[in-house]
Amino acid sequence: MSRGLNRDDEENTSVSRRRFVQAAGASGITVGLAGCTGGGGESDDSTAEPISTEAPDEEVTLQIGADSLFNDNVDAIEQSLHESGGMPDNISLEVTAGSFESGDRQAKYQQLLNAEQEQPTLLMMDNGWTIPFIARNELTNLSEALPESITSTVKEDYFDSMVATAQDQNGDLYGVPLFAAFPTVQYRKDLFREAGYSDSDFETWATEPMEWSTFSEAVAQVWDETGTKGGFGWQGKNYVGLACCDFVEFMGSWGGSYFGEFSNLFGPVDDRPVTVDEEQVIDAVRMMRTFINGQDDPEALSDFTQCSPSNTVSYTEEPSRKAFANGDLVALRNWPYVFDLHGGEPGSGDTTGFGEDLGAMPIPYHTSTSDSPYGPEIGGSTSALGGWHLALNPHAPETQKRAAVQMLDALQTDQVRLDIFKAVGWIPPIPELVDSDQARELDPLGRYVDTLKVAGENSVPRPVTAVWPSQSSKISQQVNAAIRQEKTPEEAMTELQETLVSLEGQG
Amino acid sequence: MATEHETETLPGEGGGVYASFIRWMENLSETQFAYFLLTPALLLLGAIAFWPLLSTFRLSLFADAITGTSTVGEFVGIQNYLAVLTGERNALLPAPFIPTSLSVKAIFGSALTVTLIFTIASVFFETIIGFGQALVLDQDFRGRRWARVVIIIPWAVPIVIQGMIFYLFFAPGIGPFVGEGPLSLQQAGILSDSPLQTTIDAAMITIVADIWKTTAFMALLILAGLQSVNRDLYDVARVSGASTWQRFKLITLPIVLPTVLVAMLFRTIQAMRVYGIIEASGVGCSTLPSLSCLVVTSFFGGTRLVGTAATVAFLTAAFIGLVVTVYIIGYAREEGA
Secondary structure, three states, X not given: OOHHHHHHHHHHOOOOHHHHHHXXXXXXXXXXXXXXXXXXXXXXXXXOOOOOOOOOXXXXXXXXXXXXXXXXXXXXHHXXXXXXXXXXXOEEEEEEEOOOOHHHHHHHHHHHHHOOOOOOOEEEEEXXXXXXXXXXXXXXXXXXXXXXXXXXXXXHHOOHHHHHOOEOOXXXXXXXXXXXXXXXXXXXXXXXXXXXXXXXXXXXXXXXXXXXXXXXXXXXXXXXXXXOOOOEEOOOOOOHHHHHHHHHHHHHOOOOOOOOOHHHOOOOOOOOOOOOOOHHHHHHHHHHHHHHHHHHOOOOOOOOOOOOOHHHHHOOHHHHHHHHHOOOOOEEEEOOHHHHHHOOOOOOOOOOOOHHHEEEEOOOEOOOOOOOOOOOOOOOOOEEOEEEEEEEOOOOOHHHHHHHHHHXXXXXXXXXXXXXXXXXXXXXXXXXXXXXXXHHHOXXXXXXXXXXXXXHHOEEOOOOOOOHHHHHHHHHHHHHHHHOOOOOHHHHHHHHHHHHHHHHHHO | OHHHHHOOOOOOOOOHHHHHHHHHHHOOOHHHHHHHHHHHHHHHHHHHHHHHHHHHHHHOOEEEOOOOOOOEEEEOOOHHHHHHHHOOOOOOOOOOOOOXXXXXXXXXXXXXXXXXXXXXXXXXXXXXXXXXXXXXXXOOOOOHHHHHHHHHHHHHOOHHHHHHHHHHHHOOOOOOOOOOOOOOOOOOOOOOOOHXXXXXXXXXXXXXXXXXXXXXXXXXXXXXXXXOOOHHHHHHHHHOOOOHHHHHHHHHHHHHHHHHHHHHHHHHHHHHOOOHHHHHOOOOOOOOOOHHHHHHHHHHOOOOOHHHHHHHHHHHHHHHHHHHHHHHHHHHHHHHO
């Protein structure tokens, strides 16, 4: 049989080789072209041009990358910016709400800044990870781009520890603090009353930090006498919050620190001591274990009483808050958003409101600032500094940047800060405003202003450097393993010491 | 014959490059033509699979640049691989790649070994249970259709829902398997207080979750194999007096084995890259550091470790490739036999 015959046969089938190749060729070219459209240039400008302070003439919708809370309250915030802050009417806000999980948003911002995306213009950034972005030159240098009037106000009037997490080694500013947050211990006055405590105790506790030994005993007593499911809830899960916050507080309240003196917090990396294997840090872990396991734990410290439920080791903020809201906890260590959520009057539409029965106190302590080896900044009652900045995307179009300047300028108005405090519960990052009469008038937040002020004065920022994210995951791993009794506090802290030292070397 | 060929120009085709191309194509042998048709697919695969793989490999040859504008540092050759495999880079990774010692804790704490444990355990049980389910479904009985539906339901459950189910089973204060209760595995001494936070417990839970979901996949593939077995063979065997076991061993198993191997290959590849269920069940990569977890956390961990992350990614791909090769060799033997 010859090839010719074969070919005749094939011509009769509905798709010939020739037609197939023609079709495949055409689609191949399309795919090929599509594959060639990626890629982008590298830009290396770390200096920023000053942005014009003139408001744009056209209608501008300023894009902000933030969380769902910002999104839910964007109308109130925008109204306040217009009415109290004088932001021009042709500027409106639009929020791209990201995940409520801080880490997810960090990853997202990293990608969009790497890809040099133009939007969003303003990025809401956690004070816990703004510095790595600054170290990689991914944000606009606001000291150069913004008018002096804004940056000098930020540097002079805002919480120093907050500003410290938004600037580079030369002191240039890369973010405007949006709000600050200080954890406190929130507790149920009604339950404490049942166990014999009175309003005068609550008043003292509100501003004078308790000692951990007294606190644990009191909670244990209330837990026992009221038959509540759990005592004092805090966040012990192996997650970023343990390293940045809960452990910083426990350790700090014992006079311990990750890197010795307060001045070492932001570096220089590899040129500062690592101090997690010191006795006061190990004792802090022992105390955390005593809280969970009581005196049965071989590592227990005799001064403290079992006062935390066993699932504390798997708590993050929300599960612990929900347990508290359900009435399963006597006391809770959490951020100020709890006041807004549960400080309302019960029955006033908010079924989980405890009203006046929701009490607050600064985080208790063990070693006073004067006895602490790293005092007076470290030691005594310690609140981890939380809070968020607004940073400017360097790749945003000029009109967007100009609108951003107008927005940031309006944000400096005291009334705007107070309006936002009232509407969203975001504490103004300005000590003077927290301590103001207007703040005290807010309901329910006004009731907690005095406690928040004490917490703010005792706040310690997390030691953010370019290597902090790696260090943070190692810290939460080891501390969580220790409180789950998988390792002794000494083993865990010795291993952590070695790891942190070697990570310092990477920086 | 020669003159016939010369006159065979098709009408409407003037000649030139196009015509000669067509002539060349039409004269290809069947094998050559098959390769010719595969070329576009290969090019496409090259663009979306091999190119990224090579690009990852290139990135893995550069040092990390934790600060500064550029994403990677200077060229360091295979130093990243040495550092990751010898454990020198362990501090930067959420978990060591290779176990640091031979203790149970270290083996479960290392990405490579914990992933292998997960893969071997889950694929083993999925194959056994899936085979059993397929044998049952291959029979004719009343309600067979319903039985099929029941078996396939877990496969249809989205991974996040599956994660939530297992989270709710084992979350302290919520789940029936922890705390105090008749079902508590904690009281039975099998699990710890907070199993989702303890590596070994979390590994067991994740294996069970995976078996629960993907056994159905094995069952369906093996069932397809079983149904292709010629029923006459069983009749002949029965007439010859073969027992049920002999019929299984001598007829079913040899015929269905290639299908089982292919099904196991698919499952193994999937199991080696386990990630979703770890995150969705609340266990998290810090507790159960699978290979994919290591890649994701080193890429997105906040500290810019592009070189190290690329190294881990390439090693992961290499290990999956290695495991797959084992199957392909086994399959080839089976085919050749």
